[in-house]
Amino acid sequence: MNEAARKLSQPQRDAAEPHHREAPNNVEAEQALLGAILVNNDAYYRVSDFLKPIHFYEPLHRKIFELAGDTIRMGKIATTITLKTHLPADGRVGDLTIPQYLARLAAEAVTIINAEDYGRAIYDLALRRSLITIGEDMVNIAYDAPLDMPPQNQIEDAERRLFELAETGRYDGGFQSFNDAVALAIDMAGQAFERDGHLSGVSTGIHSLDSKMGGLQRSDLIILAGRPGMGKTSLATNIAYNIAASYEQEVQADGSYKAKNGGVVGFYSLEMSSEQLATRIISEQTEVSSSKIRRGDISEADFEKLVACSQMMQKVPLYIDQTGGISIAQLAARARRLKRQRGLDVLVVDYVQLMTGSKKSGENRVQEITEITTGLKALGKELNVPIIALSQLSRAVESREDKRPQLSDLRESGSIEQDADVVLFVFREEYYVKNMEPRDEFDPKYEEWKMQFEKVKGTADVIIAKQRHGPTGTVKLSFQSEFTRFSDLADPSFVQYEH
Incomplete structure (x- = not known):
């Protein structure tokens, strides 16, 4: 032992030497x-x-x-x-x-x-x-x-x-034992029995849609697709707000909180700013046209309605991230953080084509979309929340006589259809019929056009083109374009039909 080492006191030697x-x-x-x-x-x-x-x-x-x-x-x-x-x-x-x-x-x-x-x-x-x-x-x-x-x-x-x-x-x-899996399945059934509306998933707030889907199921990737102007963002916004507004929580055995009804919603708005999204929601809730709100063309009574609505909305657990061109890795990191800090029950992404992949060298857009949808599906399973991802449809729809979307119209990748648990198409015939209006009011075809327009006015179809856990089919909804609001049809003669 050298002199320097001998001079170290016992505590100093203990500190100097790492110990187990x-x-x-x-x-x-x-x-x-x-x-x-x-x-x-x-x-x-x-x-x-x-x-x-x-x-x-x-x-x-x-x-x-x-x-x-x-x-x-x-x-x-x-x-x-x-x-x-x-x-x-x-x-x-x-x-x-x-x-x-x-x-x-x-x-x-x-x-x-x-x-x-x-x-x-x-x-x-x-x-x-x-x-x-x-x-x-x-x-x-x-x-x-x-x-x-x-x-x-x-x-x-x-x-x-x-x-x-x-x-x-x-x-x-x-691996998880089958016993645990069975216990989870029974728990889910029990929660569905106790929850409002007896749904196994989170209620969308639109009853005719819930009755077909059983609500939004945990860990599902739900693709909501449509051509521009069909109201994809409006429907996603309506559902997101309905879920957040009906949020009720209960305390679990370990002291954490869990949604009894509704839920905490994270909304990635890659296309619209958070103010535009808020304007849409306020318009939908107050029935004051969003174009009037933007122009300031409102009465004092309307303004009071807006203020009362905004005060109520401040308590709603809806969180908006408006970062454009976000990558799947960033989105996942932010979603994890939100779940850890505030809780998270539903995630909405508007829309898939505006996201970016990892941009590996030589990678094409189809591979990038595949990476994004696979990442979203994995994130839904990891966080145990449903993810509603909006998607554009290809222009092939416009060149067909029948404008109803099909699974083959999903743009840029078959992986969107493959990874999705549910594929919903928003289709408004009113949009196409309105564009076919004859220029001349006295045209013999005008009356025929008017009858057809009246028949489809204010309605929208949500086509369930794929659903792993239930039937496909079409749900007819009411759509008020001035308030960008989807809701159940009041007229009972409109029935749902299955494929």
């Missing part, structure tokens, strides 16, 4: 919780909403908790006697056999009153261990990353992993 740190854990809390469950199975229900076997530090405790959960869910009683047959009899914990260890856990259990506190402590420590793993990976990748790997990719990956950890308490993905 044990991952955060609390084995006593795990023992206390398991003991409480073995004594009274009700303790399991106090923590089962948020605590999973993976959150336990000690592998044996993971196994005991998993066995107890499976036993209780099957309607049986989990005790030291029923569990010990499923655990290795020759295993040891210190001086104790596993059956003796189970008996000790039960004997030392005090009460189930603190079960939730123990569960929360175990969960929080598991999150800290996961954070350490993510942090270590970030450091190692940053040191060892190949030269051709841009740092932005690592940032996006770290953000995704942190988001998954914040949302679910785990980031490993991987």
